[in-house]
Amino acid sequence: MREGVDARLKPLLRVADPAPVLVPAQLDFVRWIASESLSSVGSTFATLLPPPLLDSTATGPGSGSSARYDTRTEPPPGAPRVAPDQRPTLLVGTGREEQILERIKEAKGGALVIAADVEAAARWAQRLAKLDRVVRLDSGVDEGARAQAWRQLADGSARLATGTRSALLAPVVEPGMLVLLDEHEAAHKPPGPPRLHSREVVLERAAREGLTLLLTSATPSVEMWWQAGSGRADAVLAPPGPWPAVSLADTRGILRREPLTPPLARAIRETLAAGRRVFLAVSRLTSALACDECGTVVRCAQCMLALAYSRATATLACRLCGRTEPLPDTCPSCRGRRLSPFGWGVERVEHAVRRRFPDARIARYDPDALRGARGETQRRAAAAAQVVIGTRGALRLFGRAALGLAGFVSPDQLLRLPDFRAGERTLALLWAAAERVGAGGALVIQSQNPTHYAFEAAARQDLAAFYTPELRFRAELGYPPFRRLAIVTLRGGGAPETERLAERVCAALRASTALQVYPPGADRRSRVRRVVVKGPAELPRLVGAALREFRDPRPEGRGIIDVEVDPVEWPF
Ligand SMILES: [Zn+2]
Ligand SMILES: [Zn+2]
Numbered sequence: 001m002r003e004g005v006d007a008r009l010k011p012l013l014r015v016a017d018p019a020p021v022l023v024p025a026q027l028d029f030v031r032w033i034a035s036e037s038l039s040s041v042g043s044t045f046a047t048l049l050p051p052p053l054l055d056s057t058a059t060g061p062g063s064g065s066s067a068r069y070d071t072r073t074e075p076p077p078g079a080p081r082v083a084p085d086q087r088p089t090l091l092v093g094t095g096r097e098e099q100i101l102e103r104i105k106e107a108k109g110g111a112l113v114i115a116a117d118v119e120a121a122a123r124w125a126q127r128l129a130k131l132d133r134v135v136r137l138d139s140g141v142d143e144g145a146r147a148q149a150w151r152q153l154a155d156g157s158a159r160l161a162t163g164t165r166s167a168l169l170a171p172v173v174e175p176g177m178l179v180l181l182d183e184h185e186a187a188h189k190p191p192g193p194p195r196l197h198s199r200e201v202v203l204e205r206a207a208r209e210g211l212t213l214l215l216t217s218a219t220p221s222v223e224m225w226w227q228a229g230s231g232r233a234d235a236v237l238a239p240p241g242p243w244p245a246v247s248l249a250d251t252r253g254i255l256r257r258e259p260l261t262p263p264l265a266r267a268i269r270e271t272l273a274a275g276r277r278v279f280l281a282v283s284r285l286t287s288a289l290a291c292d293e294c295g296t297v298v299r300c301a302q303c304m305l306a307l308a309y310s311r312a313t314a315t316l317a318c319r320l321c322g323r324t325e326p327l328p329d330t331c332p333s334c335r336g337r338r339l340s341p342f343g344w345g346v347e348r349v350e351h352a353v354r355r356r357f358p359d360a361r362i363a364r365y366d367p368d369a370l371r372g373a374r375g376e377t378q379r380r381a382a383a384a385a386q387v388v389i390g391t392r393g394a395l396r397l398f399g400r401a402a403l404g405l406a407g408f409v410s411p412d413q414l415l416r417l418p419d420f421r422a423g424e425r426t427l428a429l430l431w432a433a434a435e436r437v438g439a440g441g442a443l444v445i446q447s448q449n450p451t452h453y454a455f456e457a458a459a460r461q462d463l464a465a466f467y468t469p470e471l472r473f474r475a476e477l478g479y480p481p482f483r484r485l486a487i488v489t490l491r492g493g494g495a496p497e498t499e500r501l502a503e504r505v506c507a508a509l510r511a512s513t514a515l516q517v518y519p520p521g522a523d524r525r526s527r528v529r530r531v532v533v534k535g536p537a538e539l540p541r542l543v544g545a546a547l548r549e550f551r552d553p554r555p556e557g558r559g560i561i562d563v564e565v566d567p568v569e570w571p572f
Pocket of ligand 1: 300301302303304318319320321322323
Protein backbone atom coordinates (compact mmCIF):
# COMPACT_ATOMS: atom_id res chain seq x y z
CA MET A 1 0.00 0.00 0.00
CA ARG A 2 1.27 3.46 -0.88
CA GLU A 3 0.27 6.93 0.20
CA GLY A 4 1.09 10.44 -1.00
CA VAL A 5 0.92 12.28 -4.28
CA ASP A 6 1.87 10.32 -7.33
CA ALA A 7 0.50 10.69 -10.84
CA ARG A 8 0.20 6.90 -11.08
CA LEU A 9 -1.98 6.68 -7.97
CA LYS A 10 -5.69 6.97 -8.47
CA PRO A 11 -8.02 8.46 -5.87
CA LEU A 12 -10.21 6.20 -3.75
CA LEU A 13 -13.78 6.20 -5.03
CA ARG A 14 -15.47 4.91 -1.93
CA VAL A 15 -14.98 2.72 1.07
CA ALA A 16 -16.31 -0.74 0.22
CA ASP A 17 -16.33 -2.15 3.73
CA PRO A 18 -16.75 0.27 6.62
CA ALA A 19 -15.02 -2.07 9.07
CA PRO A 20 -12.00 -4.27 8.44
CA VAL A 21 -13.13 -7.62 7.08
CA LEU A 22 -10.28 -9.49 8.74
CA VAL A 23 -8.51 -8.77 12.02
CA PRO A 24 -4.70 -8.99 12.34
CA ALA A 25 -4.73 -12.58 13.61
CA GLN A 26 -6.73 -13.62 10.54
CA LEU A 27 -4.26 -11.82 8.29
CA ASP A 28 -1.57 -13.87 9.97
CA PHE A 29 -3.59 -17.03 9.31
CA VAL A 30 -3.90 -16.20 5.60
CA ARG A 31 -0.13 -15.63 5.47
CA TRP A 32 0.28 -19.10 7.02
CA ILE A 33 -1.95 -20.65 4.31
CA ALA A 34 0.09 -18.90 1.62
CA SER A 35 3.41 -20.02 3.06
CA GLU A 36 2.26 -23.64 3.58
CA SER A 37 1.19 -23.81 -0.07
CA LEU A 38 4.05 -21.68 -1.46
CA SER A 39 1.45 -19.35 -2.99
CA SER A 40 1.30 -15.59 -3.09
CA VAL A 41 -0.43 -13.89 -0.17
CA GLY A 42 -2.49 -11.81 -2.63
CA SER A 43 -3.99 -14.74 -4.55
CA THR A 44 -4.75 -16.54 -1.28
CA PHE A 45 -6.52 -13.49 0.12
CA ALA A 46 -8.49 -12.92 -3.07
CA THR A 47 -10.27 -16.26 -2.82
CA LEU A 48 -10.93 -16.21 0.93
CA LEU A 49 -12.46 -12.76 1.35
CA PRO A 50 -16.23 -12.22 1.33
CA PRO A 51 -17.69 -10.55 -1.77
CA PRO A 52 -17.94 -6.75 -1.32
CA LEU A 53 -21.29 -5.40 -0.17
CA LEU A 54 -23.02 -4.33 -3.38
CA ASP A 55 -24.92 -1.51 -1.75
CA SER A 56 -24.93 1.34 -4.28
CA THR A 57 -25.85 3.89 -1.62
CA ALA A 58 -22.82 3.10 0.51
CA THR A 59 -20.71 5.88 -0.88
CA GLY A 60 -18.50 6.46 2.11
CA PRO A 61 -18.06 6.13 5.84
CA GLY A 62 -20.35 9.08 6.49
CA SER A 63 -23.30 7.93 4.42
CA GLY A 64 -26.46 6.83 6.15
CA SER A 65 -26.56 3.31 4.80
CA SER A 66 -23.18 2.36 6.17
CA ALA A 67 -23.85 3.78 9.62
CA ARG A 68 -25.43 0.49 10.67
CA TYR A 69 -22.01 -1.10 10.57
CA ASP A 70 -20.15 1.74 12.25
CA THR A 71 -21.54 0.98 15.68
CA ARG A 72 -19.55 -2.21 15.93
CA THR A 73 -16.54 -1.65 18.11
CA GLU A 74 -15.75 -5.18 19.24
CA PRO A 75 -13.66 -7.43 17.03
CA PRO A 76 -15.87 -9.71 14.94
CA PRO A 77 -16.64 -13.16 16.26
CA GLY A 78 -14.09 -15.36 14.60
CA ALA A 79 -11.36 -13.16 15.97
CA PRO A 80 -8.71 -15.43 17.40
CA ARG A 81 -8.94 -16.43 21.02
CA VAL A 82 -6.65 -18.41 23.22
CA ALA A 83 -7.00 -21.99 22.04
CA PRO A 84 -7.82 -24.57 24.67
CA ASP A 85 -6.35 -28.00 24.15
CA GLN A 86 -9.08 -29.39 21.96
CA ARG A 87 -8.71 -32.23 19.53
CA PRO A 88 -10.74 -32.48 16.33
CA THR A 89 -13.33 -35.24 16.07
CA LEU A 90 -13.59 -37.50 13.03
CA LEU A 91 -17.06 -38.98 12.52
CA VAL A 92 -17.06 -42.19 10.47
CA GLY A 93 -19.79 -44.60 9.50
CA THR A 94 -23.55 -44.64 9.26
CA GLY A 95 -25.41 -41.85 11.00
CA ARG A 96 -22.45 -39.45 10.82
CA GLU A 97 -24.63 -36.76 9.28
CA GLU A 98 -27.36 -37.12 11.91
CA GLN A 99 -24.63 -36.82 14.54
CA ILE A 100 -23.48 -33.52 13.07
CA LEU A 101 -27.02 -32.11 13.26
CA GLU A 102 -27.38 -33.39 16.82
CA ARG A 103 -24.15 -31.75 17.93
CA ILE A 104 -24.95 -28.44 16.27
CA LYS A 105 -28.36 -28.49 17.95
CA GLU A 106 -26.81 -29.10 21.37
CA ALA A 107 -23.99 -26.60 20.95
CA LYS A 108 -26.17 -23.47 20.84
CA GLY A 109 -23.30 -21.43 19.38
CA GLY A 110 -22.41 -20.79 15.77
CA ALA A 111 -21.61 -23.46 13.22
CA LEU A 112 -19.91 -23.15 9.87
CA VAL A 113 -20.40 -26.23 7.65
CA ILE A 114 -17.97 -26.56 4.74
CA ALA A 115 -19.00 -28.92 1.93
CA ALA A 116 -16.97 -30.22 -1.00
CA ASP A 117 -19.33 -28.82 -3.63
CA VAL A 118 -22.25 -26.43 -4.11
CA GLU A 119 -24.90 -29.18 -4.29
CA ALA A 120 -23.81 -30.58 -0.94
CA ALA A 121 -23.77 -27.08 0.57
CA ALA A 122 -27.35 -26.55 -0.64
CA ARG A 123 -28.47 -29.91 0.82
CA TRP A 124 -26.94 -28.99 4.16
CA ALA A 125 -28.58 -25.58 4.15
CA GLN A 126 -31.93 -27.40 3.96
CA ARG A 127 -31.00 -29.80 6.76
CA LEU A 128 -29.77 -27.05 9.05
CA ALA A 129 -32.86 -24.94 8.37
CA LYS A 130 -34.77 -27.37 10.62
CA LEU A 131 -32.63 -26.15 13.54
CA ASP A 132 -32.40 -22.42 12.95
CA ARG A 133 -32.05 -19.79 10.26
CA VAL A 134 -29.19 -20.62 7.88
CA VAL A 135 -27.19 -18.40 5.57
CA ARG A 136 -25.35 -19.64 2.51
CA LEU A 137 -21.85 -18.57 1.61
CA ASP A 138 -21.36 -20.63 -1.57
CA SER A 139 -21.85 -19.68 -5.21
CA GLY A 140 -25.34 -21.22 -5.18
CA VAL A 141 -26.55 -17.79 -4.03
CA ASP A 142 -25.62 -14.44 -5.57
CA GLU A 143 -22.79 -12.18 -4.43
CA GLY A 144 -25.05 -9.72 -2.64
CA ALA A 145 -26.65 -12.48 -0.58
CA ARG A 146 -23.21 -13.90 0.25
CA ALA A 147 -21.89 -10.54 1.37
CA GLN A 148 -24.99 -10.04 3.50
CA ALA A 149 -24.63 -13.54 4.98
CA TRP A 150 -21.03 -12.87 5.96
CA ARG A 151 -22.17 -9.64 7.66
CA GLN A 152 -24.96 -11.39 9.58
CA LEU A 153 -22.54 -14.01 10.87
CA ALA A 154 -20.19 -11.24 11.99
CA ASP A 155 -22.85 -9.35 13.94
CA GLY A 156 -24.41 -12.53 15.33
CA SER A 157 -27.82 -12.15 13.67
CA ALA A 158 -27.23 -15.51 11.97
CA ARG A 159 -25.47 -18.44 13.64
CA LEU A 160 -25.62 -21.25 11.09
CA ALA A 161 -23.89 -21.16 7.72
CA THR A 162 -22.98 -23.50 4.91
CA GLY A 163 -20.46 -22.92 2.18
CA THR A 164 -17.60 -24.30 0.17
CA ARG A 165 -13.90 -23.45 0.24
CA SER A 166 -14.46 -19.73 -0.28
CA ALA A 167 -16.14 -19.62 3.15
CA LEU A 168 -13.21 -21.05 5.11
CA LEU A 169 -12.59 -17.75 6.91
CA ALA A 170 -16.23 -16.79 7.56
CA PRO A 171 -17.05 -15.56 11.08
CA VAL A 172 -18.39 -18.06 13.60
CA VAL A 173 -20.45 -17.00 16.63
CA GLU A 174 -18.99 -18.23 19.92
CA PRO A 175 -18.83 -20.94 21.12
CA GLY A 176 -17.99 -21.79 17.55
CA MET A 177 -18.00 -25.02 15.65
CA LEU A 178 -16.40 -25.85 12.32
CA VAL A 179 -17.61 -28.82 10.29
CA LEU A 180 -15.80 -30.24 7.27
CA LEU A 181 -17.96 -32.70 5.33
CA ASP A 182 -16.38 -35.58 3.41
CA GLU A 183 -12.88 -34.57 4.44
CA HIS A 184 -11.31 -37.16 2.10
CA GLU A 185 -12.71 -35.54 -1.05
CA ALA A 186 -10.22 -34.31 -3.64
CA ALA A 187 -12.75 -31.52 -4.34
CA HIS A 188 -11.54 -29.90 -1.10
CA LYS A 189 -8.38 -29.03 -3.01
CA PRO A 190 -9.30 -28.07 -6.56
CA PRO A 191 -6.74 -26.34 -8.80
CA GLY A 192 -6.16 -22.69 -7.99
CA PRO A 193 -5.79 -20.68 -4.77
CA PRO A 194 -6.01 -21.17 -1.87
CA ARG A 195 -3.71 -24.06 -2.72
CA LEU A 196 -4.14 -25.92 0.53
CA HIS A 197 -6.60 -28.75 1.26
CA SER A 198 -9.60 -27.49 3.24
CA ARG A 199 -8.80 -30.13 5.86
CA GLU A 200 -5.46 -28.49 6.61
CA VAL A 201 -7.10 -25.07 6.73
CA VAL A 202 -9.82 -26.05 9.23
CA LEU A 203 -7.38 -28.02 11.41
CA GLU A 204 -5.19 -24.94 11.70
CA ARG A 205 -8.07 -22.50 12.13
CA ALA A 206 -9.73 -24.58 14.86
CA ALA A 207 -6.45 -24.79 16.75
CA ARG A 208 -5.76 -21.06 16.42
CA GLU A 209 -9.27 -19.94 17.40
CA GLY A 210 -10.21 -22.64 19.89
CA LEU A 211 -13.13 -23.83 17.76
CA THR A 212 -14.74 -27.25 18.01
CA LEU A 213 -13.88 -29.11 14.82
CA LEU A 214 -15.86 -32.01 13.39
CA LEU A 215 -14.85 -33.84 10.23
CA THR A 216 -16.94 -36.49 8.51
CA SER A 217 -16.08 -39.18 6.04
CA ALA A 218 -17.27 -42.61 5.00
CA THR A 219 -13.69 -43.46 4.09
CA PRO A 220 -11.30 -41.00 5.78
CA SER A 221 -8.15 -39.85 4.07
CA VAL A 222 -5.17 -41.92 5.15
CA GLU A 223 -3.78 -38.70 6.63
CA MET A 224 -6.81 -38.21 8.89
CA TRP A 225 -7.03 -41.88 9.87
CA TRP A 226 -3.40 -41.67 10.93
CA GLN A 227 -4.04 -38.50 12.98
CA ALA A 228 -6.81 -40.32 14.84
CA GLY A 229 -4.66 -43.40 15.32
CA SER A 230 -1.80 -41.37 16.74
CA GLY A 231 -3.93 -39.44 19.22
CA ARG A 232 -4.04 -36.13 17.32
CA ALA A 233 -7.77 -36.50 16.71
CA ASP A 234 -10.64 -38.47 18.20
CA ALA A 235 -12.36 -40.92 15.88
CA VAL A 236 -15.99 -41.87 16.43
CA LEU A 237 -16.76 -45.03 14.46
CA ALA A 238 -20.44 -45.84 14.26
CA PRO A 239 -21.39 -49.49 14.72
CA PRO A 240 -21.76 -51.15 11.31
CA GLY A 241 -25.12 -50.51 9.66
CA PRO A 242 -26.83 -52.49 6.91
CA TRP A 243 -24.41 -53.67 4.26
CA PRO A 244 -24.87 -55.39 0.90
CA ALA A 245 -23.76 -58.95 0.30
CA VAL A 246 -20.32 -58.46 -1.28
CA SER A 247 -18.98 -61.01 -3.73
CA LEU A 248 -15.67 -61.05 -5.56
CA ALA A 249 -15.51 -62.49 -9.05
CA ASP A 250 -12.00 -63.58 -9.95
CA THR A 251 -11.26 -62.62 -13.55
CA ARG A 252 -7.73 -64.05 -13.76
CA GLY A 253 -7.23 -66.16 -16.86
CA ILE A 254 -10.71 -65.39 -18.16
CA LEU A 255 -10.86 -64.53 -21.83
CA ARG A 256 -11.58 -60.90 -22.29
CA ARG A 257 -14.36 -60.80 -24.81
CA GLU A 258 -17.10 -60.31 -22.25
CA PRO A 259 -17.06 -57.63 -19.53
CA LEU A 260 -19.69 -59.36 -17.40
CA THR A 261 -18.69 -62.50 -15.51
CA PRO A 262 -21.47 -65.03 -14.84
CA PRO A 263 -21.90 -63.89 -11.19
CA LEU A 264 -22.33 -60.25 -12.25
CA ALA A 265 -24.71 -61.09 -15.13
CA ARG A 266 -26.80 -63.22 -12.76
CA ALA A 267 -26.93 -60.46 -10.16
CA ILE A 268 -28.10 -57.94 -12.79
CA ARG A 269 -30.86 -60.30 -13.94
CA GLU A 270 -32.08 -60.93 -10.40
CA THR A 271 -32.00 -57.24 -9.47
CA LEU A 272 -34.00 -56.23 -12.55
CA ALA A 273 -36.50 -59.00 -11.87
CA ALA A 274 -36.97 -57.61 -8.37
CA GLY A 275 -37.70 -54.17 -9.85
CA ARG A 276 -34.60 -52.56 -8.35
CA ARG A 277 -31.91 -50.37 -9.88
CA VAL A 278 -28.42 -51.37 -11.02
CA PHE A 279 -25.27 -49.27 -11.13
CA LEU A 280 -22.29 -50.59 -13.07
CA ALA A 281 -19.10 -48.73 -12.24
CA VAL A 282 -16.58 -48.41 -15.04
CA SER A 283 -13.33 -46.51 -15.38
CA ARG A 284 -12.13 -44.52 -18.34
CA LEU A 285 -8.53 -45.01 -17.40
CA THR A 286 -6.30 -47.70 -18.74
CA SER A 287 -2.75 -46.75 -18.07
CA ALA A 288 -0.93 -49.70 -16.54
CA LEU A 289 0.18 -53.07 -17.87
CA ALA A 290 -1.06 -56.23 -16.17
CA CYS A 291 -0.75 -59.98 -16.64
CA ASP A 292 -3.93 -61.69 -17.80
CA GLU A 293 -2.81 -64.97 -16.25
CA CYS A 294 -1.99 -64.00 -12.67
CA GLY A 295 -3.14 -60.40 -12.38
CA THR A 296 0.29 -59.00 -11.52
CA VAL A 297 0.74 -55.32 -12.35
CA VAL A 298 4.13 -54.24 -13.69
CA ARG A 299 5.45 -51.83 -11.08
CA CYS A 300 8.50 -49.66 -10.50
CA ALA A 301 10.85 -51.72 -8.35
CA GLN A 302 11.87 -48.66 -6.37
CA CYS A 303 8.61 -46.75 -5.85
CA MET A 304 6.11 -49.65 -6.08
CA LEU A 305 3.80 -47.52 -8.23
CA ALA A 306 2.24 -49.03 -11.33
CA LEU A 307 4.35 -48.12 -14.33
CA ALA A 308 2.49 -45.98 -16.83
CA TYR A 309 2.02 -47.59 -20.23
CA SER A 310 2.57 -45.61 -23.39
CA ARG A 311 1.39 -47.21 -26.59
CA ALA A 312 3.02 -44.52 -28.72
CA THR A 313 6.55 -45.10 -27.46
CA ALA A 314 6.06 -48.76 -26.42
CA THR A 315 7.52 -48.03 -23.02
CA LEU A 316 6.65 -48.16 -19.36
CA ALA A 317 7.54 -45.16 -17.21
CA CYS A 318 7.51 -44.42 -13.49
CA ARG A 319 5.66 -41.19 -12.82
CA LEU A 320 7.63 -40.65 -9.64
CA CYS A 321 11.29 -41.47 -10.23
CA GLY A 322 11.12 -41.01 -13.99
CA ARG A 323 12.70 -44.33 -14.97
CA THR A 324 11.50 -45.79 -18.25
CA GLU A 325 11.83 -49.30 -19.62
CA PRO A 326 10.80 -51.16 -22.77
CA LEU A 327 7.64 -53.28 -22.63
CA PRO A 328 8.46 -56.65 -21.06
CA ASP A 329 7.66 -59.85 -23.01
CA THR A 330 6.77 -61.92 -19.98
CA CYS A 331 5.10 -61.40 -16.62
CA PRO A 332 7.66 -60.75 -13.87
CA SER A 333 5.91 -63.17 -11.49
CA CYS A 334 4.43 -66.04 -13.53
CA ARG A 335 6.42 -65.75 -16.76
CA GLY A 336 3.09 -65.68 -18.62
CA ARG A 337 3.12 -64.03 -22.02
CA ARG A 338 -0.24 -62.27 -21.88
CA LEU A 339 0.57 -58.80 -20.62
CA SER A 340 -1.89 -56.15 -21.70
CA PRO A 341 -3.03 -52.63 -20.87
CA PHE A 342 -6.53 -53.96 -20.96
CA GLY A 343 -9.51 -52.13 -19.54
CA TRP A 344 -13.23 -51.98 -20.17
CA GLY A 345 -14.38 -48.61 -21.48
CA VAL A 346 -17.90 -47.31 -20.89
CA GLU A 347 -19.03 -47.89 -24.46
CA ARG A 348 -17.97 -51.52 -24.63
CA VAL A 349 -19.67 -52.27 -21.33
CA GLU A 350 -22.86 -50.53 -22.48
CA HIS A 351 -22.85 -52.57 -25.68
CA ALA A 352 -22.47 -55.84 -23.77
CA VAL A 353 -25.24 -54.97 -21.28
CA ARG A 354 -27.69 -53.99 -24.05
CA ARG A 355 -27.04 -57.27 -25.82
CA ARG A 356 -27.65 -59.29 -22.65
CA PHE A 357 -30.61 -57.27 -21.36
CA PRO A 358 -32.40 -55.91 -24.45
CA ASP A 359 -35.58 -55.01 -22.57
CA ALA A 360 -34.00 -53.00 -19.76
CA ARG A 361 -33.84 -49.19 -19.72
CA ILE A 362 -30.10 -48.60 -19.87
CA ALA A 363 -28.21 -45.29 -19.78
CA ARG A 364 -24.64 -44.09 -19.59
CA TYR A 365 -23.51 -41.46 -17.13
CA ASP A 366 -19.90 -40.48 -17.70
CA PRO A 367 -18.09 -37.28 -18.71
CA ASP A 368 -18.08 -38.18 -22.43
CA ALA A 369 -21.80 -38.99 -22.54
CA LEU A 370 -22.76 -35.85 -20.62
CA ARG A 371 -20.77 -33.48 -22.80
CA GLY A 372 -22.38 -31.17 -25.33
CA ALA A 373 -25.96 -30.63 -26.43
CA ARG A 374 -27.13 -34.14 -25.61
CA GLY A 375 -25.87 -33.86 -22.03
CA GLU A 376 -29.15 -32.81 -20.46
CA THR A 377 -31.15 -35.53 -22.23
CA GLN A 378 -28.56 -38.05 -21.12
CA ARG A 379 -28.79 -36.86 -17.52
CA ARG A 380 -32.57 -37.29 -17.52
CA ALA A 381 -32.33 -40.72 -19.14
CA ALA A 382 -29.85 -41.83 -16.49
CA ALA A 383 -32.05 -40.53 -13.68
CA ALA A 384 -34.86 -42.79 -14.88
CA ALA A 385 -32.81 -45.78 -16.05
CA GLN A 386 -32.93 -49.26 -14.56
CA VAL A 387 -29.26 -49.83 -15.33
CA VAL A 388 -26.80 -46.93 -15.15
CA ILE A 389 -23.31 -47.51 -16.53
CA GLY A 390 -21.02 -44.78 -15.37
CA THR A 391 -17.96 -43.40 -13.69
CA ARG A 392 -17.64 -42.20 -10.12
CA GLY A 393 -19.77 -39.08 -10.71
CA ALA A 394 -22.80 -41.26 -11.46
CA LEU A 395 -23.13 -42.02 -7.74
CA ARG A 396 -24.84 -38.66 -7.34
CA LEU A 397 -27.88 -40.16 -9.06
CA PHE A 398 -28.52 -42.47 -6.13
CA GLY A 399 -29.46 -41.68 -2.58
CA ARG A 400 -28.82 -43.97 0.36
CA ALA A 401 -30.26 -47.47 -0.24
CA ALA A 402 -31.50 -46.50 -3.71
CA LEU A 403 -29.76 -49.40 -5.45
CA GLY A 404 -30.37 -53.12 -5.59
CA LEU A 405 -26.95 -53.83 -7.08
CA ALA A 406 -23.64 -52.07 -7.56
CA GLY A 407 -21.28 -53.90 -9.90
CA PHE A 408 -17.63 -53.04 -10.41
CA VAL A 409 -16.73 -54.16 -13.90
CA SER A 410 -12.99 -53.63 -13.66
CA PRO A 411 -11.87 -51.73 -10.55
CA ASP A 412 -8.34 -52.94 -11.26
CA GLN A 413 -8.09 -50.05 -13.70
CA LEU A 414 -8.49 -47.65 -10.78
CA LEU A 415 -6.33 -49.68 -8.45
CA ARG A 416 -3.50 -49.69 -10.98
CA LEU A 417 -3.33 -45.97 -11.49
CA PRO A 418 0.23 -44.76 -11.12
CA ASP A 419 -0.70 -42.75 -8.04
CA PHE A 420 0.10 -43.65 -4.44
CA ARG A 421 -3.52 -42.82 -3.56
CA ALA A 422 -4.92 -45.45 -5.98
CA GLY A 423 -5.88 -47.80 -3.13
CA GLU A 424 -7.53 -45.02 -1.12
CA ARG A 425 -9.54 -43.88 -4.17
CA THR A 426 -10.69 -47.43 -4.92
CA LEU A 427 -11.83 -47.98 -1.34
CA ALA A 428 -13.72 -44.66 -1.31
CA LEU A 429 -15.60 -45.58 -4.49
CA LEU A 430 -16.49 -49.11 -3.33
CA TRP A 431 -17.68 -47.79 0.02
CA ALA A 432 -19.74 -44.96 -1.46
CA ALA A 433 -21.45 -47.46 -3.77
CA ALA A 434 -22.06 -49.94 -0.93
CA GLU A 435 -23.73 -47.20 1.13
CA ARG A 436 -26.16 -46.65 -1.74
CA VAL A 437 -27.22 -50.29 -1.91
CA GLY A 438 -30.33 -51.04 0.10
CA ALA A 439 -31.13 -53.94 2.41
CA GLY A 440 -30.89 -57.31 0.72
CA GLY A 441 -28.91 -55.81 -2.18
CA ALA A 442 -25.54 -56.85 -3.54
CA LEU A 443 -22.12 -55.54 -4.45
CA VAL A 444 -20.19 -57.52 -7.07
CA ILE A 445 -16.50 -56.81 -7.64
CA GLN A 446 -14.74 -58.32 -10.66
CA SER A 447 -11.00 -58.33 -10.24
CA GLN A 448 -7.74 -60.01 -11.09
CA ASN A 449 -6.55 -59.12 -7.58
CA PRO A 450 -9.49 -60.37 -5.52
CA THR A 451 -7.39 -60.55 -2.36
CA HIS A 452 -6.41 -56.87 -2.43
CA TYR A 453 -6.99 -55.31 0.98
CA ALA A 454 -9.24 -52.57 -0.43
CA PHE A 455 -11.67 -55.27 -1.62
CA GLU A 456 -11.37 -57.24 1.60
CA ALA A 457 -12.14 -54.15 3.67
CA ALA A 458 -15.27 -53.50 1.60
CA ALA A 459 -16.34 -57.15 1.74
CA ARG A 460 -15.99 -57.27 5.53
CA GLN A 461 -17.23 -53.72 6.14
CA ASP A 462 -14.03 -53.23 8.09
CA LEU A 463 -12.15 -49.98 7.45
CA ALA A 464 -9.15 -50.97 9.57
CA ALA A 465 -8.58 -53.89 7.19
CA PHE A 466 -7.69 -51.25 4.61
CA TYR A 467 -5.90 -48.57 6.64
CA THR A 468 -3.55 -50.87 8.58
CA PRO A 469 -1.78 -52.32 5.51
CA GLU A 470 -2.10 -49.00 3.64
CA LEU A 471 -0.32 -47.09 6.42
CA ARG A 472 2.42 -49.74 6.42
CA PHE A 473 2.85 -49.25 2.66
CA ARG A 474 2.94 -45.45 3.03
CA ALA A 475 5.45 -45.61 5.88
CA GLU A 476 7.77 -48.03 4.09
CA LEU A 477 7.92 -45.98 0.91
CA GLY A 478 7.78 -42.56 2.50
CA TYR A 479 4.44 -41.29 1.20
CA PRO A 480 2.06 -38.95 3.07
CA PRO A 481 1.28 -38.70 5.96
CA PHE A 482 4.88 -39.72 6.77
CA ARG A 483 6.55 -37.49 4.20
CA ARG A 484 5.25 -34.56 2.18
CA LEU A 485 5.38 -34.21 -1.59
CA ALA A 486 5.49 -31.30 -3.99
CA ILE A 487 5.34 -31.23 -7.77
CA VAL A 488 7.41 -28.52 -9.41
CA THR A 489 6.23 -27.78 -12.96
CA LEU A 490 8.55 -25.95 -15.34
CA ARG A 491 7.76 -24.25 -18.59
CA GLY A 492 10.35 -22.46 -20.69
CA GLY A 493 10.04 -20.59 -23.97
CA GLY A 494 11.00 -23.71 -25.92
CA ALA A 495 12.18 -27.25 -25.27
CA PRO A 496 15.88 -26.36 -24.78
CA GLU A 497 15.02 -23.51 -22.40
CA THR A 498 12.70 -25.78 -20.39
CA GLU A 499 15.46 -28.37 -20.21
CA ARG A 500 17.98 -25.84 -18.92
CA LEU A 501 15.49 -24.45 -16.41
CA ALA A 502 14.73 -27.96 -15.15
CA GLU A 503 18.43 -28.66 -14.65
CA ARG A 504 18.97 -25.45 -12.70
CA VAL A 505 15.87 -25.96 -10.55
CA CYS A 506 16.87 -29.55 -9.76
CA ALA A 507 20.36 -28.43 -8.79
CA ALA A 508 18.94 -25.74 -6.49
CA LEU A 509 16.55 -28.20 -4.83
CA ARG A 510 19.26 -30.86 -4.43
CA ALA A 511 21.38 -28.38 -2.48
CA SER A 512 18.85 -28.81 0.31
CA THR A 513 19.91 -32.09 1.89
CA ALA A 514 16.56 -32.71 3.62
CA LEU A 515 14.80 -32.87 0.25
CA GLN A 516 14.65 -35.92 -1.97
CA VAL A 517 14.56 -34.70 -5.56
CA TYR A 518 13.54 -37.05 -8.36
CA PRO A 519 14.90 -36.54 -11.89
CA PRO A 520 12.68 -34.36 -14.07
CA GLY A 521 9.98 -36.32 -15.82
CA ALA A 522 8.61 -35.38 -19.21
CA ASP A 523 5.00 -34.47 -19.48
CA ARG A 524 2.79 -35.55 -22.35
CA ARG A 525 3.21 -31.99 -23.49
CA SER A 526 6.86 -31.71 -24.40
CA ARG A 527 7.17 -28.10 -23.28
CA VAL A 528 6.58 -28.99 -19.65
CA ARG A 529 8.89 -30.79 -17.25
CA ARG A 530 7.93 -31.95 -13.80
CA VAL A 531 10.09 -32.54 -10.78
CA VAL A 532 8.74 -34.44 -7.79
CA VAL A 533 10.19 -33.49 -4.41
CA LYS A 534 9.76 -35.41 -1.19
CA GLY A 535 10.59 -34.05 2.23
CA PRO A 536 9.74 -33.63 5.90
CA ALA A 537 6.91 -31.56 7.43
CA GLU A 538 8.76 -28.31 6.72
CA LEU A 539 8.89 -29.09 2.98
CA PRO A 540 7.22 -25.79 1.91
CA ARG A 541 9.86 -23.75 3.72
CA LEU A 542 12.72 -25.85 2.32
CA VAL A 543 11.42 -25.73 -1.27
CA GLY A 544 10.66 -22.02 -0.98
CA ALA A 545 14.18 -21.30 0.25
CA ALA A 546 15.77 -23.45 -2.46
CA LEU A 547 13.81 -21.67 -5.21
CA ARG A 548 14.32 -18.16 -3.84
CA GLU A 549 16.97 -17.34 -6.44
CA PHE A 550 14.42 -17.91 -9.22
CA ARG A 551 12.04 -15.27 -7.92
CA ASP A 552 13.98 -12.31 -9.27
CA PRO A 553 13.42 -11.92 -12.99
CA ARG A 554 16.66 -12.43 -14.89
CA PRO A 555 17.15 -12.87 -18.63
CA GLU A 556 18.42 -16.44 -18.36
CA GLY A 557 15.77 -17.27 -15.80
CA ARG A 558 12.85 -16.85 -18.21
CA GLY A 559 10.18 -19.43 -17.68
CA ILE A 560 7.36 -20.36 -15.35
CA ILE A 561 7.94 -22.32 -12.17
CA ASP A 562 4.83 -23.62 -10.45
CA VAL A 563 4.90 -25.53 -7.20
CA GLU A 564 2.00 -27.71 -6.04
CA VAL A 565 2.51 -28.71 -2.41
CA ASP A 566 0.64 -31.83 -1.14
CA PRO A 567 -0.84 -32.69 -4.56
CA VAL A 568 -4.10 -34.67 -4.39
CA GLU A 569 -4.33 -35.53 -8.06
CA TRP A 570 -1.31 -36.81 -9.93
CA PRO A 571 -1.43 -34.47 -12.92
CA PHE A 572 -0.04 -36.78 -15.58
ZN1 LIG B 1 9.95 -45.25 -9.67
ZN1 LIG C 1 1.60 -63.27 -14.48
